[in-house]
Amino acid sequence: xxxxxxxxxxSAIMAGFRVVSVACLKDGDIDLADxxxxxxxxxxxxxxxxxxxxxxxxVFEPTIREICDIVHAHGGQVYMDGANMNAQVGLCRxxxxxxxxxxxxxxxxxxxxxxxGGPGVGPIGVAKHLMPYLPREFILDPTTGxxxxxxxxxxxxxxxxxxxxxxxxxxxxxxxxxxxxxxxxILTITWMYIRxxxxxxxxxxxxxxxxxxxxxxxxxxxxxxxxxxxxHRLVAHECIIDLRQWxxxxxxxxxVAKRLMDYGFHAPTVSWPVAGTMMIExxxxxxxxxLDRFCDAMISIHAEMQSIASGKQDRQNNxxxxxxxxxxxxxxxxxxxxxxxxxxxxxxxxxREHKFWPAVARIDNVYGDRNxxxxxxxxxxxxxxxx
Numbered sequence: 243x244x245x246x247x248x249x250x251x252x253s254a255i256m257a258g259f260r261v262v263s264v265a266c267l268k269d270g271d272i273d274l275a276d277x278x279x280x281x282x283x284x285x286x287x288x289x290x291x292x293x294x295x296x297x298x299x300x301v302f303e304p305t306i307r308e309i310c311d312i313v314h315a316h317g318g319q320v321y322m323d324g325a326n327m328n329a330q331v332g333l334c335r336x337x338x339x340x341x342x343x344x345x346x347x348x349x350x351x352x353x354x355x356x357x358x359g360g361p362g363v364g365p366i367g368v369a370k371h372l373m374p375y376l377p378r379e380f381i382l383d384p385t386t387g388x389x390x391x392x393x394x395x396x397x398x399x400x401x402x403x404x405x406x407x408x409x410x411x412x413x414x415x416x417x418x419x420x421x422x423x424x425x426x427x428i429l430t431i432t433w434m435y436i437r438x439x440x441x442x443x444x445x446x447x448x449x450x451x452x453x454x455x456x457x458x459x460x461x462x463x464x465x466x467x468x469x470x471x472x473x474h475r476l477v478a479h480e481c482i483i484d485l486r487q488w489x490x491x492x493x494x495x496x497x498v499a500k501r502l503m504d505y506g507f508h509a510p511t512v513s514w515p516v517a518g519t520m521m522i523e524x525x526x527x528x529x530x531x532x533l534d535r536f537c538d539a540m541i542s543i544h545a546e547m548q549s550i551a552s553g554k555q556d557r558q559n560n561x562x563x564x565x566x567x568x569x570x571x572x573x574x575x576x577x578x579x580x581x582x583x584x585x586x587x588x589x590x591x592x593x594r595e596h597k598f599w600p601a602v603a604r605i606d607n608v609y610g611d612r613n614x615x616x617x618x619x620x621x622x623x624x625x626x627x628x629x
Contacts, residue, residue, distance in 0.1 A: 243264045243272050244263050244265060245266050245294075245297055245299050245515050246292060246298060246323070247294070247298060247323065247515075251292075254292060259289055259290075262280055262284060264291075266299075269301075270297060270300075270301055270469070271297070271301070272297075272303060274308065277291075277313075278312055285317060288316050289318060290318050290320065290343075291309070291318060292321045292322075292323060293306075293309065293321070293322055293323065294323040294326055295326065295330070296479065297326075297478075299470040299482060299515065300477045300480040300482055301471065302329075304473060306339050307339045310340025310341065311340060319342040320340055320342050321341075321344075322344040322345075324346045326478065326479065327347065327351045328351040328448060328451045329448055329452055329478045331351060331444045332441060332442075332444045332448050341369075342368065342369045342371075343367070343369070343372065344366070344367050344368075345364055345365070345366045345367075346364045346365050346367065347364050348363055348429075350523075350525060352364070352432040353435035354431060354432060363429075377419075448479075448526070450526035451479040451524070451525050451526040452478060452479050454524040454528060454533060455477050455478065455522070455523065456476055456481075457530075457533055458481060458522055458524055458533060458536070459471075459476075459477050459481040461537040461541075462481075462540055462541070465540065465544040466484060466520075466544065468482065469483065469484045469519055470482055480521055480522060480523035481521070481522055482515070482516060482519045482522075483519060485498060485519060486518035486519065488547060491551040491557065492550075492557045493547055493550060493551075493562060494518075495512050495520055496513075496607070497565065498520065498543055498562065500562070500566050501543050501546070501562045501565040502540075503565065503600040504561070504565050504566050504586065504593075505539035505542070505590055506592075506598045506599075507536060507539060507598075511523070535592060538590065542589060542590055543562070546560075546561055546589075547562065555580070556580060559579055560580075561581055561585055561586055561589070563604075564579060564603075565586075565604065566600035566603060567583075567586040567600075567603070568600055569587075
């Protein structure tokens with residue numbers, strides 16, 4: 243679907259597939275007519291549909307079963323991106339509505355942080371009919387160096403050299419990685435989380451994640467319209483708020499994101515999956531008072547946006563365009579803005595008591611993306627003689 247995360251088509255292309263996009267309707271759901279047409283067109287070489295559920299638009303698509311049936315009827319398989327399992331664990335099972343393969347992102351849903359570009363790791367589950375094509379699991383005995391295979395094979399030597407021709411079931415797939423468990427230490431954290439939460443705890447986490455997202459959506463909708471909702475006017479575990487209408491008064495979604503830093507918040511995802519919007523995914527971890535603090539900040543920023551639109555604040559030299567404001571700026575003797583330091587750095591009562599301060603003021607993101615400067619030390623600094 244055109245709503246998919248960019249890693250979906252990228253992964254497919256890296257695996258040697260040709261990607262065909264499926265259109266989405268105005269409400270964010272997959273266009274079934276377009277899916278049928280393209281499934282018919284490519285029936286002879288249709289491999290799979292990659293789909294996320296709930297969708298990246300933040301809704302449970304009611305036609306997910308029909309979507310999977312269409313692909314299966316044309317000889318394809320369904321690969322489900324498990325990025326949004328935070329709204330499913332304990333509530334539903336991908337296999338029940340037609341997924342043949344599903345990877346489980348351990349970040350977010352299963353307790354692993356996703357900062358700093360990773361770690362992107364997690365298990366891949368398949369339906370029973372695909373089990374013969376899975377790579378062979380093996381363990382290296384640290385005392386003998388022998389390869390120990392999975393159940394029923396412990397202690398056996400591989401028939402061909404390093405065992406690369408071994409496979410599970412009747413398929414031909416061998417080992418596909420030197421480290422079959424990926425970042426193994428990550429898995430222990432997830433295992434402990436699952437053990438401590440238990441089945442009921444995991445289900446409760448999904449329920450609270452959905453509840454939190456809908457609470458934010460309800461509070462912010464009168465100020466920032468929620469772009470996509472399900473047929474019951476609800477969202478899944480995340481919601482997308484629309485800020486595009488503010489562009490005609492010179493306010494961009496980036497301005498709101500930067501201003502949130504003055505309130506002590508790191509901004510949610512901006513301009514994805516829809517440009518000019520903000521995608522908010524609170525998860526189950528945030529208590530209600532923190533959700534309220536975030537919503538209060540967004541509502542306060544909305545009032546600031548209105549003052550800019552009405553002309554009370556200059557359209558260029560204002561609290562949004564100059565955000566975020568650092569301690570260095572606030573403490574400086576130089577202050578050439580038409581608003582006060584208090585308005586800049588202490589826009590809400592709680593910011594006077596506790597606040598995570600931004601360390602860097604506004605930068606030109608576009609210039610930075612297009613003009614890279616290596617900040618690495620010179621190669622000579624790594625010379626052993628200089629250490």
